[in-house]
Amino acid sequence: MSAASVAVGAAVGFAASPLAGVAACLVTEATAFAITTASGLGPKAAVAEGERRAWAEASERLEAVKRDRDRLATMRLPDDELGSLVRLAATRGASYLAASRNAKSRVPQAEEALSDCLSVADLYLKELDAASTERRHGLDDADPFADAKGRAKAALVDKAAIIEKATRDLSGGLSPADAMDIKERL
Secondary structure, three states: OHHHHHHHHHHHHHHOOHHHHHHHHHHHHHHHHHHHHHHOHHHHHHHHHHHHHHHHHHHHHHHHHHHHHHHHHHOOOOOHHHHHHHHHHHHHHHHHHHHHHHHOOOOHHHHHHHHHHHHHHHHHHHHHHHHHHHHHOOOOOOOOOOOHHHHHHHHHHHHHHHHHHHHHHHOOOOOHHHHHHHHHHO
């Protein structure tokens, strides 16, 4: 609006006089402002820009989540049960990312849960490595991690449930069974 007002003012200023150009610029700016305010175009544009900026920021955060999810998906744990839970978290993380992009929204708790899954898997692997090194060298366990497998398993199950709930909430809040029931009734 301002650029158009200046252009009108410059054209009138060159054609008539500089004072008429300034007056034309001010009148054009005031008219454009009144029209956008009365039509609601100005506030709508401001809201749209705010949403665009928020989604751009959220997209950057989702890229970090995607990196965590990709790392989870490529992790290999020697324990099949924990490995399966890590793959489950990675699969649910992929579903969460798709739902976030579709809804153009995010759930920070799910992102934190995915990051926690990665941390839990890393801690478990570090414990296995430390225990193996201690056994190899005949050392006592310097840093006991009681029931490492059970605790890691419980944490992974809890975090995967958080990710699943967030995905469901972003996708409309219905489980697949509920969505199918609705489709069958319609």
